[in-house]
Amino acid sequence: MLWSLHFLGNDCTVTTTDVPQRTSGARPPGRPLSTELSGQLVAVAMDILADEGWGRLNSDRVAARARAGKAGIYRRWPTMAALARHALSTTTLVAVPEDTGSxxxxxxxxxxxxxxxxxxxxxxxxxxxxxxxxxxxxxxxxxxxxxxxxxxxxxxxxxxxxxxxxxxxxxxxxxxxxxxxxxxxxxxxxxxxxxxxxxxxxxxxxxxxxxxxxxxxxxxxx
The missing domain is CATH 1.10.357 (Tetracycline Repressor; domain 2)
Incomplete structure (x- = not known):
């Protein structure tokens, strides 16, 4: 699939906190994850991305806004990029229009x-x-x-x-x-x-x- 990002600007430098990586697809240990908290964390991440940008998305800010622990974030997503990707997966950016006849x-x-x-x-x-x-x-x-x-x-x-x-x-x-x-x-x-x-x-x-x-x-x- 063609990407056209090479001629678009808006590069940003991001500093992230290293966290233990888990194997892709592995279930996080411990008790079952709260669906309500997961939704709250995703909503907070979406707000930060929309209003402040990728460079401002970090576990400290997400945890503070959601009034949750950072451990709860990393049990769900090993990195902020994984959280951002999940947040995007909850929305529809392109809608197929109804058939207009032409x-x-x-x-x-x-x-x-x-x-x-x-x-x-x-x-x-x-x-x-x-x-x-x-x-x-x-x-x-x-x-x-x-x-x-x-x-x-x-x-x-x-x-x-x-x-x-x-x-x-x-x-x-x-x-x-x-x-x-x-x-x-x-x-x-x-x-x-x-x-x-x-x-x-x-x-x-x-x-x-x-x-x-x-x-x-x-x-x-x-």
């Missing part, structure tokens, strides 16, 4: 959230984009929460178009997904930028995205 309107519906400010969950994800260039756990979290769902949404829109009688070449579907992914990540990292208007989304779809699916609509090369 690829143009489907794409506009897919991008309709771009006409609103970033949600809390999107701000949390945005805070991880720079650091994910250097952290496999964070990169996996963004893959699971954004990259894979977006690719699935694009595939669904292409399948709908095929059912309408217009089969899109696989390479064109892949390119459409790559461009959308790059634009999605760019939106996450363009802090302070006002949301797009509905007209701007429609122009983006008509002038940039649709020509990808239909080379004959693209501007001829000179």
């Amino acid at each position: 690829l143009t309107d489907d794409l506009c519906a897919l991008l309709r959230p771009w006409t609103h400010a970033l949600t809390r969950e999107e701000r949390a994800a945005a805070s991880l984009v720079g650091a994910a260039r250097h952290d496999e756990e964070l990169r996996a979290g963004l893959d699971e929460a954004l990259v894979h769902p977006l690719a699935a949404a694009v595939r669904e829109l292409a399948d709908r178009e095929a059912a309408r009688g217009r089969e899109l070449p696989d390479e064109r579907v892949a390119l459409l997904g790559q461009v959308l992914q790059a634009l999605w990540l760019q939106r996450y990292t363009s802090f302070g930028t006002a949301p797009m208007t509905t007209a701007q989304v429609e122009h983006l779809v008509g002038d940039v995205l649709l020509p990808i699916t239909d080379p004959e609509r693209a501007t001829p090369r000179r």
Whole structure:
């Protein structure tokens, strides 16, 4: 899967506290974990990521806000990156739109959230984009929460178009997904930028995205 993080900024240096690592998939020892506390810790982590950024997420701050012990955090997640990844897994960053009857309107519906400010969950994800260039756990979290769902949404829109009688070449579907992914990540990292208007989304779809699916609509090369 293509990542477009190499041209996006927002690198951040993070200092973490070394903690004992446990084998992936191993159950934490001791009594059963409280589902209520787990949810509270995830909510606190999401708030910190959304409002303060990845660089401010650490076990001391999470424990203090959740009024919990640090041991309770590390029984659930061996690192802050693992906690951030889990927090992302609890949200939906890409929603497949209802079938509108046309690829143009489907794409506009897919991008309709771009006409609103970033949600809390999107701000949390945005805070991880720079650091994910250097952290496999964070990169996996963004893959699971954004990259894979977006690719699935694009595939669904292409399948709908095929059912309408217009089969899109696989390479064109892949390119459409790559461009959308790059634009999605760019939106996450363009802090302070006002949301797009509905007209701007429609122009983006008509002038940039649709020509990808239909080379004959693209501007001829000179």
